[in-house]
Amino acid sequence: MFEVFFSQVKDKVLISEQEQNLVKTFFSPKKIRKKQYLLQEGDVCKHLAFVEKGLLRSYSVDERGTEHMIHFAWEGWWMADILSFLSAEPSTYFIDAIEESELLLISFQGFEEMLLKVPVMERYFRILFQNNIISKERRLIQSLAYSAEEKYLHLLANNPKLVQKIPQNLIASYLGITPETLSRIKRKIKQ
Amino acid sequence: MFEVFFSQVKDKVLISEQEQNLVKTFFSPKKIRKKQYLLQEGDVCKHLAFVEKGLLRSYSVDERGTEHMIHFAWEGWWMADILSFLSAEPSTYFIDAIEESELLLISFQGFEEMLLKVPVMERYFRILFQNNIISKERRLIQSLAYSAEEKYLHLLANNPKLVQKIPQNLIASYLGITPETLSRIKRKIKQ
DNA sequence: CTTTTTTATTGATATAGGTCAATGCTATTT
DNA sequence: AAATAGCATTGACCTATATCAATAAAAAAG
Numbered sequence: 001m002f003e004v005f006f007s008q009v010k011d012k013v014l015i016s017e018q019e020q021n022l023v024k025t026f027f028s029p030k031k032i033r034k035k036q037y038l039l040q041e042g043d044v045c046k047h048l049a050f051v052e053k054g055l056l057r058s059y060s061v062d063e064r065g066t067e068h069m070i071h072f073a074w075e076g077w078w079m080a081d082i083l084s085f086l087s088a089e090p091s092t093y094f095i096d097a098i099e100e101s102e103l104l105l106i107s108f109q110g111f112e113e114m115l116l117k118v119p120v121m122e123r124y125f126r127i128l129f130q131n132n133i134i135s136k137e138r139r140l141i142q143s144l145a146y147s148a149e150e151k152y153l154h155l156l157a158n159n160p161k162l163v164q165k166i167p168q169n170l171i172a173s174y175l176g177i178t179p180e181t182l183s184r185i186k187r188k189i190k191q
Numbered sequence: 192m193f194e195v196f197f198s199q200v201k202d203k204v205l206i207s208e209q210e211q212n213l214v215k216t217f218f219s220p221k222k223i224r225k226k227q228y229l230l231q232e233g234d235v236c237k238h239l240a241f242v243e244k245g246l247l248r249s250y251s252v253d254e255r256g257t258e259h260m261i262h263f264a265w266e267g268w269w270m271a272d273i274l275s276f277l278s279a280e281p282s283t284y285f286i287d288a289i290e291e292s293e294l295l296l297i298s299f300q301g302f303e304e305m306l307l308k309v310p311v312m313e314r315y316f317r318i319l320f321q322n323n324i325i326s327k328e329r330r331l332i333q334s335l336a337y338s339a340e341e342k343y344l345h346l347l348a349n350n351p352k353l354v355q356k357i358p359q360n361l362i363a364s365y366l367g368i369t370p371e372t373l374s375r376i377k378r379k380i381k382q
Numbered sequence: 383c384t385t386t387t388t389t390a391t392t393g394a395t396a397t398a399g400g401t402c403a404a405t406g407c408t409a410t411t412t
Numbered sequence: 413a414a415a416t417a418g419c420a421t422t423g424a425c426c427t428a429t430a431t432c433a434a435t436a437a438a439a440a441a442g
Contacts, residue, residue: 130273137274145259
Protein backbone atom coordinates (compact mmCIF):
# COMPACT_ATOMS: atom_id res chain seq x y z
CA MET A 1 0.00 0.00 0.00
CA PHE A 2 2.79 2.47 0.84
CA GLU A 3 5.19 1.45 -1.93
CA VAL A 4 4.64 4.46 -4.17
CA PHE A 5 4.43 6.74 -1.16
CA PHE A 6 7.78 5.92 0.39
CA SER A 7 9.56 5.75 -2.92
CA GLN A 8 8.38 9.34 -3.42
CA VAL A 9 9.42 10.42 0.06
CA LYS A 10 12.84 8.81 -0.36
CA ASP A 11 13.36 10.77 -3.55
CA LYS A 12 13.44 13.92 -1.44
CA VAL A 13 14.66 13.03 2.08
CA LEU A 14 16.41 10.30 4.05
CA ILE A 15 13.93 8.42 6.22
CA SER A 16 14.59 5.51 8.60
CA GLU A 17 12.50 2.33 8.94
CA GLN A 18 11.34 3.53 12.35
CA GLU A 19 10.23 6.88 10.99
CA GLN A 20 8.44 5.15 8.12
CA ASN A 21 6.49 2.99 10.53
CA LEU A 22 5.50 6.01 12.55
CA VAL A 23 4.48 7.94 9.42
CA LYS A 24 2.24 5.06 8.29
CA THR A 25 0.12 5.36 11.40
CA PHE A 26 -1.10 8.81 10.35
CA PHE A 27 -2.55 7.68 7.03
CA SER A 28 -5.66 5.76 6.14
CA PRO A 29 -6.27 4.13 2.75
CA LYS A 30 -9.29 4.97 0.62
CA LYS A 31 -10.59 3.74 -2.72
CA ILE A 32 -12.58 6.05 -4.91
CA ARG A 33 -14.59 5.29 -8.04
CA LYS A 34 -14.50 7.10 -11.34
CA LYS A 35 -16.44 10.41 -11.21
CA GLN A 36 -16.76 10.18 -7.41
CA TYR A 37 -16.11 13.42 -5.53
CA LEU A 38 -13.37 13.64 -2.95
CA LEU A 39 -14.27 17.27 -2.24
CA GLN A 40 -17.12 19.56 -3.24
CA GLU A 41 -17.34 23.32 -3.23
CA GLY A 42 -18.48 24.54 0.19
CA ASP A 43 -17.02 21.61 2.11
CA VAL A 44 -13.87 21.94 4.16
CA CYS A 45 -10.98 19.93 2.73
CA LYS A 46 -10.34 17.55 5.61
CA HIS A 47 -7.46 15.54 4.13
CA LEU A 48 -4.36 15.62 2.06
CA ALA A 49 -4.61 12.76 -0.43
CA PHE A 50 -1.62 10.90 -1.80
CA VAL A 51 -2.40 8.98 -5.00
CA GLU A 52 -1.05 5.42 -4.88
CA LYS A 53 -2.94 4.49 -8.04
CA GLY A 54 -5.36 6.17 -10.43
CA LEU A 55 -6.00 9.77 -11.44
CA LEU A 56 -7.64 12.75 -9.72
CA ARG A 57 -8.33 16.31 -10.79
CA SER A 58 -9.14 19.52 -8.93
CA TYR A 59 -11.04 22.38 -10.51
CA SER A 60 -13.09 25.44 -9.78
CA VAL A 61 -16.37 26.40 -11.41
CA ASP A 62 -16.94 30.09 -12.14
CA GLU A 63 -20.20 32.10 -12.12
CA ARG A 64 -20.82 31.16 -15.76
CA GLY A 65 -20.55 27.46 -14.91
CA THR A 66 -17.21 27.05 -16.68
CA GLU A 67 -14.74 24.64 -15.12
CA HIS A 68 -11.09 25.62 -14.62
CA MET A 69 -8.61 22.81 -14.01
CA ILE A 70 -6.22 23.52 -11.19
CA HIS A 71 -4.28 20.31 -10.87
CA PHE A 72 -4.08 16.70 -11.97
CA ALA A 73 -2.64 14.00 -9.71
CA TRP A 74 -1.71 10.44 -10.64
CA GLU A 75 0.56 7.83 -9.05
CA GLY A 76 3.01 9.54 -6.73
CA TRP A 77 1.28 12.94 -6.56
CA TRP A 78 -0.61 14.76 -3.84
CA MET A 79 -4.06 16.25 -4.10
CA ALA A 80 -5.95 18.67 -1.86
CA ASP A 81 -7.28 22.18 -1.64
CA ILE A 82 -4.37 23.41 0.43
CA LEU A 83 -6.05 26.68 1.35
CA SER A 84 -9.12 24.96 2.73
CA PHE A 85 -7.09 22.19 4.35
CA LEU A 86 -4.83 24.58 6.23
CA SER A 87 -7.35 27.27 7.09
CA ALA A 88 -10.41 25.02 7.61
CA GLU A 89 -12.38 27.45 5.43
CA PRO A 90 -14.94 26.05 2.96
CA SER A 91 -13.35 25.11 -0.31
CA THR A 92 -14.08 26.84 -3.60
CA TYR A 93 -12.91 23.76 -5.50
CA PHE A 94 -14.10 20.37 -6.57
CA ILE A 95 -11.90 17.29 -6.51
CA ASP A 96 -12.99 14.11 -8.25
CA ALA A 97 -11.60 10.93 -9.79
CA ILE A 98 -11.00 10.74 -13.53
CA GLU A 99 -10.16 7.06 -13.05
CA GLU A 100 -10.78 4.64 -10.19
CA SER A 101 -8.09 5.46 -7.65
CA GLU A 102 -6.39 4.29 -4.47
CA LEU A 103 -5.48 7.02 -2.02
CA LEU A 104 -3.71 7.55 1.28
CA LEU A 105 -5.42 10.18 3.39
CA ILE A 106 -4.05 12.25 6.25
CA SER A 107 -6.16 14.64 8.34
CA PHE A 108 -5.11 18.14 9.33
CA GLN A 109 -4.50 17.05 12.93
CA GLY A 110 -2.57 14.05 11.70
CA PHE A 111 -0.54 16.25 9.41
CA GLU A 112 0.43 18.72 12.14
CA GLU A 113 1.22 15.92 14.58
CA MET A 114 3.26 14.03 12.01
CA LEU A 115 5.35 17.10 11.15
CA LEU A 116 6.15 17.69 14.81
CA LYS A 117 6.91 14.04 15.60
CA VAL A 118 8.79 13.27 12.39
CA PRO A 119 10.82 16.38 11.51
CA VAL A 120 12.05 14.79 8.32
CA MET A 121 8.48 15.03 7.05
CA GLU A 122 8.46 18.78 7.81
CA ARG A 123 11.45 18.90 5.52
CA TYR A 124 9.77 16.70 2.92
CA PHE A 125 6.76 19.01 2.77
CA ARG A 126 8.87 22.14 2.66
CA ILE A 127 10.62 20.68 -0.40
CA LEU A 128 7.32 19.56 -1.91
CA PHE A 129 5.86 23.02 -1.45
CA GLN A 130 8.95 24.61 -2.96
CA ASN A 131 8.55 22.50 -6.07
CA ASN A 132 4.88 23.29 -6.22
CA ILE A 133 5.62 27.02 -6.14
CA ILE A 134 8.04 26.63 -9.01
CA SER A 135 5.61 24.74 -11.22
CA LYS A 136 2.73 27.13 -10.44
CA GLU A 137 4.96 30.08 -11.27
CA ARG A 138 5.89 28.51 -14.61
CA ARG A 139 2.27 27.86 -15.45
CA LEU A 140 1.33 31.39 -14.50
CA ILE A 141 4.01 32.93 -16.70
CA GLN A 142 2.93 30.71 -19.56
CA SER A 143 -0.67 31.77 -19.15
CA LEU A 144 0.40 35.41 -19.28
CA ALA A 145 3.10 35.26 -21.94
CA TYR A 146 2.03 32.69 -24.50
CA SER A 147 -0.65 32.21 -27.11
CA ALA A 148 -2.98 29.22 -26.98
CA GLU A 149 -0.84 27.34 -29.50
CA GLU A 150 2.39 28.11 -27.66
CA LYS A 151 0.89 26.96 -24.37
CA TYR A 152 -0.15 23.66 -25.92
CA LEU A 153 3.25 23.12 -27.52
CA HIS A 154 4.95 23.84 -24.19
CA LEU A 155 2.72 21.33 -22.46
CA LEU A 156 3.47 18.71 -25.13
CA ALA A 157 7.19 19.32 -24.72
CA ASN A 158 7.37 19.59 -20.94
CA ASN A 159 4.52 17.41 -19.75
CA PRO A 160 3.83 14.79 -22.43
CA LYS A 161 2.50 12.34 -19.85
CA LEU A 162 -0.24 14.78 -18.91
CA VAL A 163 -1.28 15.17 -22.56
CA GLN A 164 -1.40 11.38 -22.95
CA LYS A 165 -3.36 10.67 -19.79
CA ILE A 166 -5.88 13.49 -19.69
CA PRO A 167 -8.96 13.93 -21.94
CA GLN A 168 -8.70 16.82 -24.39
CA ASN A 169 -11.47 18.91 -22.93
CA LEU A 170 -9.75 18.90 -19.55
CA ILE A 171 -6.42 19.81 -21.11
CA ALA A 172 -8.12 22.74 -22.83
CA SER A 173 -9.50 23.89 -19.50
CA TYR A 174 -6.07 23.43 -17.89
CA LEU A 175 -4.58 25.72 -20.54
CA GLY A 176 -7.38 28.24 -20.19
CA ILE A 177 -8.73 27.76 -23.71
CA THR A 178 -11.89 26.19 -25.18
CA PRO A 179 -12.00 22.60 -26.50
CA GLU A 180 -12.81 24.03 -29.95
CA THR A 181 -9.65 26.11 -29.97
CA LEU A 182 -7.55 23.14 -28.82
CA SER A 183 -9.06 21.00 -31.58
CA ARG A 184 -8.12 23.62 -34.17
CA ILE A 185 -4.60 23.92 -32.79
CA LYS A 186 -4.11 20.17 -33.06
CA ARG A 187 -5.28 20.16 -36.66
CA LYS A 188 -2.94 23.03 -37.48
CA ILE A 189 0.05 21.30 -35.86
CA LYS A 190 -0.51 18.04 -37.76
CA GLN A 191 0.19 19.70 -41.09
CA MET B 192 17.82 46.25 11.03
CA PHE B 193 15.91 43.04 11.85
CA GLU B 194 12.77 44.70 13.24
CA VAL B 195 10.51 44.00 10.27
CA PHE B 196 12.08 40.60 9.78
CA PHE B 197 11.40 39.20 13.24
CA SER B 198 7.98 40.75 13.49
CA GLN B 199 7.18 38.77 10.31
CA VAL B 200 8.70 35.57 11.64
CA LYS B 201 6.84 35.92 14.93
CA ASP B 202 3.57 36.22 13.03
CA LYS B 203 4.04 32.61 11.93
CA VAL B 204 6.12 30.77 14.57
CA LEU B 205 7.37 31.04 18.15
CA ILE B 206 11.04 31.92 18.23
CA SER B 207 13.32 32.41 21.26
CA GLU B 208 15.87 35.22 21.75
CA GLN B 209 18.66 32.68 21.38
CA GLU B 210 17.27 31.39 18.11
CA GLN B 211 16.85 34.93 16.85
CA ASN B 212 20.48 35.72 17.56
CA LEU B 213 21.57 32.59 15.74
CA VAL B 214 19.32 33.38 12.77
CA LYS B 215 20.77 36.88 12.47
CA THR B 216 24.23 35.47 11.82
CA PHE B 217 23.10 33.96 8.51
CA PHE B 218 21.96 37.25 6.99
CA SER B 219 23.84 40.18 5.58
CA PRO B 220 22.28 43.60 4.94
CA LYS B 221 22.32 45.21 1.51
CA LYS B 222 21.09 48.54 0.17
CA ILE B 223 19.96 48.78 -3.41
CA ARG B 224 19.18 51.85 -5.51
CA LYS B 225 16.15 52.48 -7.64
CA LYS B 226 16.34 50.58 -10.99
CA GLN B 227 19.35 48.59 -9.78
CA TYR B 228 19.28 44.88 -10.60
CA LEU B 229 19.41 42.30 -7.85
CA LEU B 230 19.29 39.50 -10.44
CA GLN B 231 19.56 39.33 -14.22
CA GLU B 232 18.49 36.62 -16.63
CA GLY B 233 21.25 34.05 -16.97
CA ASP B 234 22.70 34.61 -13.50
CA VAL B 235 22.17 32.11 -10.72
CA CYS B 236 20.02 33.52 -7.91
CA LYS B 237 22.49 33.34 -5.04
CA HIS B 238 20.32 34.79 -2.28
CA LEU B 239 16.90 34.97 -0.78
CA ALA B 240 16.18 38.63 -0.11
CA PHE B 241 13.96 39.87 2.70
CA VAL B 242 12.75 43.43 2.18
CA GLU B 243 13.15 45.54 5.32
CA LYS B 244 12.32 48.73 3.43
CA GLY B 245 11.54 49.67 -0.14
CA LEU B 246 10.02 47.85 -3.11
CA LEU B 247 11.30 45.16 -5.49
CA ARG B 248 9.82 43.41 -8.50
CA SER B 249 10.60 40.20 -10.35
CA TYR B 250 9.67 39.66 -13.97
CA SER B 251 10.47 37.64 -17.05
CA VAL B 252 10.96 38.97 -20.56
CA ASP B 253 9.60 36.89 -23.43
CA GLU B 254 10.93 36.47 -26.99
CA ARG B 255 8.96 39.54 -28.11
CA GLY B 256 10.61 41.64 -25.41
CA THR B 257 7.43 41.93 -23.36
CA GLU B 258 7.84 41.96 -19.57
CA HIS B 259 5.67 39.76 -17.37
CA MET B 260 5.53 40.65 -13.68
CA ILE B 261 5.88 37.67 -11.41
CA HIS B 262 5.97 39.20 -7.96
CA PHE B 263 6.23 42.45 -6.04
CA ALA B 264 7.87 42.62 -2.60
CA TRP B 265 7.78 45.51 -0.14
CA GLU B 266 8.40 45.75 3.62
CA GLY B 267 8.04 42.32 5.18
CA TRP B 268 8.10 40.27 1.96
CA TRP B 269 10.63 37.92 0.43
CA MET B 270 12.05 38.08 -3.05
CA ALA B 271 14.05 35.57 -5.10
CA ASP B 272 13.87 33.29 -8.09
CA ILE B 273 13.21 30.22 -6.00
CA LEU B 274 13.84 27.80 -8.86
CA SER B 275 17.27 29.23 -9.58
CA PHE B 276 18.09 29.65 -5.89
CA LEU B 277 17.30 26.03 -5.05
CA SER B 278 18.61 24.36 -8.18
CA ALA B 279 21.57 26.69 -8.88
CA GLU B 280 20.40 26.84 -12.49
CA PRO B 281 20.65 30.17 -14.36
CA SER B 282 17.60 32.30 -13.77
CA THR B 283 15.10 33.22 -16.47
CA TYR B 284 14.01 36.24 -14.44
CA PHE B 285 15.05 39.76 -13.65
CA ILE B 286 14.75 41.27 -10.19
CA ASP B 287 15.19 44.99 -9.68
CA ALA B 288 14.25 47.79 -7.29
CA ILE B 289 11.24 49.98 -8.04
CA GLU B 290 12.27 52.12 -5.07
CA GLU B 291 15.49 52.40 -3.09
CA SER B 292 15.43 49.42 -0.74
CA GLU B 293 17.07 47.84 2.28
CA LEU B 294 17.42 44.08 2.16
CA LEU B 295 18.56 41.15 4.25
CA LEU B 296 20.28 38.49 2.16
CA ILE B 297 20.83 34.83 2.90
CA SER B 298 22.84 32.51 0.66
CA PHE B 299 21.80 29.00 -0.33
CA GLN B 300 24.38 27.45 2.01
CA GLY B 301 23.29 29.77 4.78
CA PHE B 302 19.68 28.88 4.14
CA GLU B 303 20.26 25.13 4.30
CA GLU B 304 22.44 25.46 7.39
CA MET B 305 19.95 27.74 9.12
CA LEU B 306 17.07 25.33 8.50
CA LEU B 307 19.04 22.45 10.01
CA LYS B 308 20.33 24.43 13.01
CA VAL B 309 17.10 26.31 13.72
CA PRO B 310 14.22 23.91 13.01
CA VAL B 311 11.66 26.57 13.78
CA MET B 312 12.85 28.31 10.58
CA GLU B 313 12.21 25.12 8.60
CA ARG B 314 8.68 25.43 9.92
CA TYR B 315 8.53 29.15 9.10
CA PHE B 316 9.51 28.51 5.50
CA ARG B 317 7.14 25.60 5.11
CA ILE B 318 4.32 27.93 6.20
CA LEU B 319 5.62 30.71 3.97
CA PHE B 320 5.72 28.35 0.99
CA GLN B 321 2.21 27.10 1.77
CA ASN B 322 0.89 30.63 1.65
CA ASN B 323 2.77 31.32 -1.53
CA ILE B 324 1.18 28.29 -3.19
CA ILE B 325 -2.25 29.50 -2.19
CA SER B 326 -1.75 32.99 -3.59
CA LYS B 327 -0.20 31.69 -6.82
CA GLU B 328 -3.11 29.31 -7.26
CA ARG B 329 -5.59 32.16 -6.79
CA ARG B 330 -3.77 34.30 -9.30
CA LEU B 331 -3.66 31.46 -11.79
CA ILE B 332 -7.38 30.78 -11.53
CA GLN B 333 -8.08 34.48 -11.95
CA SER B 334 -5.91 34.61 -15.05
CA LEU B 335 -7.86 31.67 -16.51
CA ALA B 336 -11.37 32.52 -15.37
CA TYR B 337 -11.74 36.27 -15.46
CA SER B 338 -11.85 39.07 -18.01
CA ALA B 339 -9.37 41.94 -17.85
CA GLU B 340 -11.90 44.11 -16.02
CA GLU B 341 -12.78 41.39 -13.52
CA LYS B 342 -9.11 40.75 -12.79
CA TYR B 343 -8.52 44.43 -12.08
CA LEU B 344 -11.59 44.68 -9.84
CA HIS B 345 -10.43 41.60 -7.93
CA LEU B 346 -7.01 43.14 -7.44
CA LEU B 347 -8.55 46.40 -6.23
CA ALA B 348 -10.72 44.50 -3.76
CA ASN B 349 -8.16 41.99 -2.52
CA ASN B 350 -4.86 43.80 -2.87
CA PRO B 351 -5.54 47.54 -2.71
CA LYS B 352 -2.08 48.25 -1.34
CA LEU B 353 -0.52 46.79 -4.47
CA VAL B 354 -2.66 49.00 -6.70
CA GLN B 355 -1.64 52.06 -4.66
CA LYS B 356 2.08 51.33 -4.57
CA ILE B 357 2.76 50.02 -8.06
CA PRO B 358 2.84 52.02 -11.34
CA GLN B 359 -0.04 51.26 -13.71
CA ASN B 360 2.05 49.76 -16.49
CA LEU B 361 3.46 47.20 -14.05
CA ILE B 362 0.01 46.39 -12.71
CA ALA B 363 -1.15 45.81 -16.28
CA SER B 364 1.73 43.42 -16.84
CA TYR B 365 0.97 41.68 -13.53
CA LEU B 366 -2.60 41.12 -14.72
CA GLY B 367 -1.48 39.98 -18.15
CA ILE B 368 -3.07 42.87 -20.02
CA THR B 369 -1.70 45.91 -21.88
CA PRO B 370 -1.42 49.36 -20.24
CA GLU B 371 -3.90 50.68 -22.83
CA THR B 372 -6.51 48.15 -21.79
CA LEU B 373 -5.97 48.95 -18.11
CA SER B 374 -6.35 52.64 -18.82
CA ARG B 375 -9.66 52.01 -20.59
CA ILE B 376 -10.89 49.82 -17.76
CA LYS B 377 -10.13 52.56 -15.24
CA ARG B 378 -12.04 55.11 -17.29
CA LYS B 379 -15.00 52.78 -17.58
CA ILE B 380 -15.05 52.07 -13.84
CA LYS B 381 -15.01 55.76 -12.90
CA GLN B 382 -18.38 56.38 -14.52
C1' DC C 383 12.43 76.29 -12.84
C1' DT C 384 13.12 74.13 -17.52
C1' DT C 385 14.10 70.28 -20.23
C1' DT C 386 13.97 65.53 -21.06
C1' DT C 387 12.30 61.10 -20.28
C1' DT C 388 8.88 58.12 -18.87
C1' DT C 389 4.17 56.94 -18.27
C1' DA C 390 -0.87 57.42 -19.18
C1' DT C 391 -4.70 58.38 -22.17
C1' DT C 392 -7.30 58.19 -26.31
C1' DG C 393 -8.66 56.80 -31.03
C1' DA C 394 -8.62 53.73 -35.10
C1' DT C 395 -7.95 49.25 -36.63
C1' DA C 396 -6.69 44.25 -36.54
C1' DT C 397 -6.93 39.58 -34.71
C1' DA C 398 -6.85 35.61 -31.61
C1' DG C 399 -9.81 33.10 -29.63
C1' DG C 400 -14.67 32.71 -27.96
C1' DT C 401 -19.58 31.37 -28.82
C1' DC C 402 -23.20 28.93 -31.03
C1' DA C 403 -24.78 25.22 -33.74
C1' DA C 404 -24.49 21.08 -36.48
C1' DT C 405 -22.34 16.63 -37.32
C1' DG C 406 -19.65 12.83 -36.64
C1' DC C 407 -17.00 9.81 -33.27
C1' DT C 408 -16.08 7.07 -29.18
C1' DA C 409 -17.27 5.07 -25.06
C1' DT C 410 -20.31 3.41 -21.66
C1' DT C 411 -24.63 1.23 -20.43
C1' DT C 412 -28.31 -1.85 -21.09
C1' DA D 413 -24.95 -5.78 -30.22
C1' DA D 414 -27.95 -1.68 -29.85
C1' DA D 415 -28.83 2.45 -27.65
C1' DT D 416 -27.45 6.46 -25.37
C1' DA D 417 -24.62 9.81 -23.56
C1' DG D 418 -20.48 12.25 -23.63
C1' DC D 419 -16.48 14.13 -26.66
C1' DA D 420 -14.21 15.96 -30.69
C1' DT D 421 -14.39 18.33 -34.96
C1' DT D 422 -15.75 21.77 -38.12
C1' DG D 423 -17.86 26.09 -39.88
C1' DA D 424 -19.83 30.82 -39.44
C1' DC D 425 -19.78 34.65 -36.89
C1' DC D 426 -18.70 37.82 -32.94
C1' DT D 427 -16.25 40.21 -29.24
C1' DA D 428 -12.63 41.33 -26.03
C1' DT D 429 -8.32 42.75 -26.12
C1' DA D 430 -4.01 43.69 -28.74
C1' DT D 431 -1.52 46.74 -31.73
C1' DC D 432 -0.13 51.01 -33.68
C1' DA D 433 0.09 55.86 -33.48
C1' DA D 434 -0.50 60.35 -31.60
C1' DT D 435 -0.99 63.42 -27.62
C1' DA D 436 -1.11 64.65 -22.96
C1' DA D 437 0.45 64.37 -18.37
C1' DA D 438 3.63 63.37 -14.86
C1' DA D 439 8.11 62.46 -13.03
C1' DA D 440 13.07 62.74 -13.19
C1' DA D 441 17.14 65.05 -14.44
C1' DG D 442 19.79 68.96 -15.32
